[in-house]
Amino acid sequence: MKTTRIAAGASTAALLAAAGLTIAVVGGSGSAGAATGSASATGLTLRIGHHVLVDKPAVTWTGGSEVSDAALDLDTHGVYAGVLNVAAGSGTASASLTDVSVGSDLFSGLERLQRIFTQLHPVCGALARVDATAVERKATGLHGLLDTDLLETVLNPKGAHPTDVLDLGKVTSIDLSQLTADDLYGTCAVETADTPLFGFSTLKTECVDGAGTVKIADLTIAGTYHDIDVDDPNTGLGIPGLLTLEVNHQRANPDGSLTVDGLYVNVADEVELAVSTATCGARAAAPPAPPAPAGTPPPAPVPTSAVTTHAPVTG
Structure with missing residues (x-):
């Protein structure tokens, strides 16, 4: 029996297997999955009635490298935020804010x-x-x-x-x-304008492969601190008739993607705020390569891994 070592790519290994030969793959690599659809992230969206007054910073990824944006010291319509960061990429999106408060000017x-x-x-x-x-x-x-x-x-x-x-x-x-x-x-x-309607020190929302997570610190509603379990989606609290607030607000989209608002706030059915929003879809496996046309010669071996074969010696 003669032992032969050859360099073989995936196509060569397939040919050897088809010939009934035993192969031992020494090394190799897998292919990365491809993200379905797009991904997006928004720091803060403020809607009063049918009018969107604030919708920033915001990014949308449709392919290529990750996209990101940031804003500092947002102060508008009674809403203040210190630092806002957003990013989106293949199958992932995130948004984070610090030092947010919403006051009576709203x-x-x-x-x-x-x-x-x-x-x-x-x-x-x-x-x-x-x-x-x-x-x-x-x-x-x-x-x-x-x-x-x-x-x-x-x-x-x-x-x-x-x-x-x-x-x-x-x-x-x-x-x-x-x-x-x-x-x-x-x-x-x-x-009396002495206390913000609500606020927090930090909030971060992440969406990865169609699953969302939220982290929040120092959440206050009308001056009262709330320690809330953010692991449960759509956890609600607030002041009846005045304020409804949902932490880790999640909703499925028609295209199969998931949107997560770190906080979703409704004030007296007149004001809506979506704070720290991320949207992403699950990754999908890379599609298989199309079959080669009939009569196409096999590709030349690609030296990506070493394969040991035990082929009978003739002659």
Whole structure:
């Protein structure tokens, strides 16, 4: 038996196998998968009604090298962000922001929000004159929610002039019975422009091969810190009637890709914010090479790996 070592590419190895010879591949390499469709990332999108007022920084990848963009000190319509970074490439996208806060300037000229805060103004004034622990102890009902009858009693001091008596029945733009004491105090802090509606120190969203992850630090809503499990998609919290906020907001697209908003925020059905958005699709295996036409001679060997064969010696 004679041992022969030859340099063989994949086509040569296939020919040897077809001839019934035993081959031992010493080395080789696989091919990288190709990303399906495109990928994109956006730092912050602000929509009021049907109008998109902010949509930046934003990048879209359709092939080739990774694309990226950044912005510093975004300050518009009551929204502030320190550093915004976005990037997109083959099967991957990411967006990150730091030092974000959304304040009361966002509400200027918005009818429903102005109505909420106008009706709450005398309530907030009365809250400032009573002990916060009294509201918690004496005006809270089942499940930690406010009892409006008890709250009205706490906020109206004995002997008050009839014209000074607070009537919570006039507050119709927001359902106080769906709020906790913290919700109400926080909303009043926003109304007086003392506290941002919400904010965070860092937020990063990543989408890789059709799967999304989110990391957030120091999330506050109306001045209250929230430690939230970001591993569960579409986790919601907020202040009923005023603010709905979803962390790790995910949605599937018709083309099979996934879009992940680090935060999706709806303010009184008038304002929408998508913060730290990434969209990507799953990678697909590279398509197989088309078969060679009939009568085409085999390609010359490519010296990419060493193959050992045990072929019978004749002659």
